[in-house]
Amino acid sequence: MQSIEEKIQQLKRERGAIIIAHNYQPDEVQAIADFTGDSLELSRKAAELEEDVIVFCGVHFMAETAAILSPEKxxxxxxxxxxCPMADMITAEQLRAKKAEHPGAVVICYVNSSAAVKAECDLCCTSSNATxxxxxxxxxxxxxxxxxxHLGHYIQKELGREMIIWDGYCPTHSRIRDIDIKRELADHPNAKVMAHPECPLPIRDLADYLLSTGQMCTHAKESDENEFIVATEMGLLYRLRNENPEKKFYSVSDRALCPNMKKIDLEKILWSLEDMQHRVTVPEETANKARRSIESMLELS
Known part of the structure; x- marks a missing residue:
């Protein structure tokens, strides 16, 4: 009798599909994925791949971004x-109203936003290139x-540049508290703190490094340091530990868990391949406008 992993691999071959997973996905999903990474990295990877079917293990705005960059797939x-709760904290209608209050303003959206919001923006950004x-x-x-x-105020402080900043946030990163980091530092005094810039100011102030998930993986691999306290969604620890088995990584809190990122499991991947569901598409006009904001970012990056 085939295991669920074997069934997925067989269906993947039959469908000419590939599986990509965000760094925050459950361990078993990351384990079966062909590629793991952050949201934009995966969308760019999807565009480069020969396969026509992409099983995107992440959240909706990520799959939308992949569909924008690869409309033929x-x-x-x-x-x-x-x-993504943060992506849902602003709509295209709300952004249009804000733009009307500030005609002539350059509108920059974090990649964690819907296709409709991206379509209203001049530039997109990621946590690694936002500054x-x-x-x-x-x-x-x-x-x-x-x-x-949080990302907006981090950039504002870094550049000394005033911006009109929307009041959205990531609930998962906002649940991380400074006392969590202080507790972990007391237990692991030699550890360095890597925090995501989506974290609130008290967490950013305690961090040794403010990094995107991709940057955390690179830094952990290249650094001579051997212990890290990781202030981001705890799913990243699976990849960090796999890529650096000789180093130690500590999750800052068991509250650093995104329920949406944990909705996908092996059964749902299997069903997705069996039924070719759920396909994510973006209306052509919206996709064309959103693509411009992403491509403008890529040109500057």
Whole structure:
């Protein structure tokens, strides 16, 4: 009798499919994926791959971004209810209203936003390139930054540049507290703190390094340091530990867990391949506008 992993591999071959998984996905999902990475990295990988069917193990805005960059491919999201609370904290209508209040402003959206919001923006950014993207805007232009207030205020402080910042946030990163880091530092005094810039200010102030998930993986691999406290969604520890078995990684808190990122499991991947569900598409007009904001970012990066 075939195991569920064997069934997935067989169906993957039959469908000409490939499985990609975000760094926050459950361990068993990352284990069966052909590629793991952050949201934009995976969307770019999807565009480069020869396979026409991409099983995207992440949340909805990520699958949308892949569909925007690869409109000719079939992008499947194994759980159609896997969303992102931060992305839902702003709508295209709300952004249009804010733009009307600040005509002429350059609008920058974090990649953690819907396709409809991206379509209303001039530039997209990721946590790893956000500072450079904001710095590229002429000093005499107003900037509207959506939807992450923590990332926005981090960039504002780094550059000394005032922005109009939307009040959205990641609930998972917002559940991490400074006392969590202080407790872990007391237990592991030689450890360095890697925190995601989506974290609130008290966490950012305690971090040795403020890094995207991809940057955390690179830094952990290249650094001479051997112990790390990781202030981001705890799913990243699976990849960090696999890639650096000789090093130690500590999750900052068991509250650093995103329920949406944990909705996909092996059964849902199997069902997704069996039924070719759930396909994520973006209306052509929206996709074309959103693609411009992403491509403008890639040119600057």
């Amino acid at each position: 079939t992008i499947l999201l194994p759980d159609r209810f896997a969303g 450079a993207i904001v710095a590229s805007v002429p000093a005499d232009r107003e900037i509207i930054f959506v939807p992450d207030t």
